[in-house]
Amino acid sequence: MPETKVVLLEQDDLMHPNTGESNFNESAYYNFYDRTQRFGGFIRLGNRANEGYAEMTACIYLPDGTVGFMFQRPEITNNDAHNAGGAKFEVIKPFEHHRVSYHGKLCVLKNPLEMADPAKAFKTNPYSKAALEIDYVATSPGWGGELREKSGDQWISPKPSGDPEAQFAKGHLEQLGHATGKLLLSTDGNEREFKIDALGLRDHSWGPRYWQAPKFYRWLTMNFDQDLGAMATITVNRDGSERPGGFIARKGKPFLNIVKVDVQTEFTGDQQLHDKIKATCQTSDGGAPTVITGTVLSMIPLRNRRAGIVTRIAEGMTEWNWDGKIGYGLSEYLDHFEE
Structure with a gap:
């Protein structure tokens, strides 16, 4: 039997091959919190190319207790990049520097608990235009990886096995980071700008997934x-x-x-x-x-x-x-x- 262990490769910070399962998912997520301003949030893109869409979530916790939130399922046809629904994630240098942006709308909730009924919440709350731009720089090494087999001097992914409907991710990594940038919110011509200097954590997972x-x-x-x-x-x-x-x-x-x-x-x-x-x-x-x-x-x-x-x-x-x-x-x- 070949040696197997969880291994994290530099290429894991990039996009992975689509292994063909109907519920194949490749997601990336970034959170941040600026303790000086009491302000933070997270943004996520999960590509479900074999189902024809991505899951895009943007969530901003504002200093006054309101939360700006958006969820979309934009159409995608491949797993080439995280770039859908107004969100875009770029790997400038693996495990060192990422660039994160979102340009779109946020539903602004004075009572965020209303999102338990999203159809009603999206209909009854106001919206802001949002422009989020972040540089995300690592403050720790990456942690995690994928269970891989030793083949010669390389670690390779084994062939898919098991019921994909019962799986949550084949590979997964996390990393602490420092986020700097800005958020611009525009509501009825009134603009608010937040400079961001925050700490956070990002994750990246790939493989079959059902929530x-x-x-x-x-x-x-x-x-x-x-x-x-x-x-x-x-x-x-x-x-x-x-x-x-x-x-x-x-x-x-x-x-x-x-x-x-x-x-x-x-x-x-x-x-x-x-x-x-x-x-x-x-x-x-x-x-x-x-x-x-x-x-x-x-x-x-x-x-x-x-x-x-x-x-x-x-x-x-x-x-x-x-x-x-x-x-x-x-x-x-x-x-x-x-x-």
């Missing part, structure tokens, strides 16, 4: 400063098995992999959305568990439907506390509900 594949997951991203960040996640599969993971990144030191994650949550409101979080993470060095607490600053519930299942992806901009050190990032909770 309904896992039973649920929790994904927590954290930036404390340019020298310290983390990601902790736990996915519970349909068979009840758990997949914990993540990392702690300190400048100048190797990643500490997270091998066990316990997430305790206080939920709030009629929609029972996450509000207070306690994440206990055991790292691969066998040291004492790391305990990080979080408080959601701003929340928007997003929705995906398939085969009679309503999937809620709750996106909370979160303030983190690690032994008195304050950080920021996204807490993303995926859960399913019957129609």
Whole structure:
């Protein structure tokens, strides 16, 4: 049997071959938070070329508590680039420098929880024109990769196997970064400009994906400063098995992999959305568990439907506390509900 292990290649920061599954997906995502202005957001493009469209999501958490949001399914015919629905992602230098932009509309929600019913929310709230331009520069190495086989002196992707409908991603990478740029919002001739100097995390995944594949997951991203960040996640599969993971990144030191994650949550409101979080993470060095607490600053519930299942992806901009050190990032909770 050939040697196999999770390997991250420089080419993984570029587009991957379309392996032909009907639900093949290649997505890239960038989040950021400017703690000085109390302002941040995320933007995502997921190419589903074999289904003929991309999923484009842009979400901006504004300082006054309102949230600007847009979701589209623009038509695409190939997986050559992330460039659809007004969003464009360019890799200037793999794992070092990306350029991110969005030119389009945002629905501006004074009450972001209204997005639980997107048809109504999009009809009853005002819109702004948005121009987002960001340079995203790495503050840590990339983390993750794909399970690959050794062939000679190269690592190659094995042939696709398993039920693609039960898969969530064949390969996946994450990286901490520093975002600089600006956002221009224009509403009825009134313009607001935000200069961006923010920390964040990006991810990139490829392979078959349905949002309904896992039973649920929790994904927590954290930036404390340019020298310290983390990601902790736990996915519970349909068979009840758990997949914990993540990392702690300190400048100048190797990643500490997270091998066990316990997430305790206080939920709030009629929609029972996450509000207070306690994440206990055991790292691969066998040291004492790391305990990080979080408080959601701003929340928007997003929705995906398939085969009679309503999937809620709750996106909370979160303030983190690690032994008195304050950080920021996204807490993303995926859960399913019957129609």
